Amino acid sequence: MPPPLFSERLELAAVLTAVGCSRMFVETTLTKWGATPVIDDALLVVSELVTNSVKATGVTTPDPNWAELGKLNLISVRLLGLEQSIMIEVWDVESRTPVAQSADFDAESGRGLSLVEAVTSRWGSRPAWPGKVVWAELPLQPHPEE
Numbered sequence: 001m002p003p004p005l006f007s008e009r010l011e012l013a014a015v016l017t018a019v020g021c022s023r024m025f026v027e028t029t030l031t032k033w034g035a036t037p038v039i040d041d042a043l044l045v046v047s048e049l050v051t052n053s054v055k056a057t058g059v060t061t062p063d064p065n066w067a068e069l070g071k072l073n074l075i076s077v078r079l080l081g082l083e084q085s086i087m088i089e090v091w092d093v094e095s096r097t098p099v100a101q102s103a104d105f106d107a108e109s110g111r112g113l114s115l116v117e118a119v120t121s122r123w124g125s126r127p128a129w130p131g132k133v134v135w136a137e138l139p140l141q142p143h144p145e146e
């Protein structure tokens, strides 16, 4: 991967409010970079990836009490502005990597990564210490054959 032209990063506690914070971060950063055409897809991707990270490593009760918040894990979101794409990366401390389930759009869950796959050119994960990073790439220009 060539060196990014732009890079911004946000650290979050692994609670459900991280999802809204990550959306604000993505919208503000991509607006600043002039990458407005991909904002809607980037918001979908970051919502799904951060929600998954909270479910895997954090507190998912909507109104957690003070004691539950005492030992929260961290989630980190990084946006990279590349020549022809935006890369969205989400770190969490769980080393198990996600696997997209076969798309059954009537199912109540198991659709998030299928949606990520549908709107991105590629996605995947790699180990980090501790845990892993899940990444997804959004092209800035549609492919000529599309």
Ligand SMILES: Nc1ncnc2c1ncn2[C@@H]1O[C@H](COP(=O)(O)OP(=O)(O)OP(=O)(O)O)[C@@H](O)[C@H]1O
Residues within 6 Å of the ligand: 048, 052, 053, 056, 092, 094, 096, 097, 098, 099, 100, 101, 108, 109, 110, 111, 112, 113, 114, 134
């Ligand atoms: N960050 C993660 N760490 C560990 N496992 C993950 C992570 N993200 C996803 N997974 C695993 O991959 C599965 C599929 O994720 P996906 O987002 O497609 O569905 P879901 O989160 O179960 O449901 P939905 O997103 O539709 O609410 C999850 O159920 C979970 O087991």
Ligand SMILES: [Mg+2]
Residues within 6 Å of the ligand: 048, 051, 052, 110, 111, 112, 113
């Ligand atoms: Mg999900």
